[in-house]
Amino acid sequence: MSTTRTGGCICGGVRYAVPEPLRPINTCHCRECRQMAGGPSSFTACDAAGFAFEQGEELVHWFAGPTSATGGERGFCSTCGTYLLFRIPEDPLLYFSSTTLDDETGLRVEAHIFWDSRAPWEQPDGLPTIDGYGDEGLAAIYE
Numbered sequence: 001m002s003t004t005r006t007g008g009c010i011c012g013g014v015r016y017a018v019p020e021p022l023r024p025i026n027t028c029h030c031r032e033c034r035q036m037a038g039g040p041s042s043f044t045a046c047d048a049a050g051f052a053f054e055q056g057e058e059l060v061h062w063f064a065g066p067t068s069a070t071g072g073e074r075g076f077c078s079t080c081g082t083y084l085l086f087r088i089p090e091d092p093l094l095y096f097s098s099t100t101l102d103d104e105t106g107l108r109v110e111a112h113i114f115w116d117s118r119a120p121w122e123q124p125d126g127l128p129t130i131d132g133y134g135d136e137g138l139a140a141i142y143e
């Protein structure tokens, strides 16, 4: 039996449901994520087909990052600005901010990605670091 996790944005306008199992968290240190999130972003992922908006899909504004090597788009709530989603064309996974999940999921950070793009003040914490997406792309990191 599969269980479902729920989450949403600060204002409550956007609500979503995702099926478990969720992927471990990877913290992204690319400049676009840091600007969007106010610090490294902590994203997990699910099969893109399994992600469902419960409400507020029309509030999500998609923004194509101008420096994204993958043509990735960032989705945020147009009312409160919460950074919710990241998607790459043709990618089987949808990435979403673990900080927007309602409850403790047991997920933990597995690695730091785009470590080569980190801010000068970010310090290593002993977890694995990957420069960029590594050699095989983002979906491979979340397998």
Ligand SMILES: [Zn+2]
Binding pocket: 009, 010, 011, 012, 013, 014, 077, 078, 079, 080, 081, 082
């Ligand atoms: Zn909102």
Ligand SMILES: [Zn+2]
Binding pocket: 028, 029, 030, 031, 032, 033, 034, 041, 114
């Ligand atoms: Zn990033």
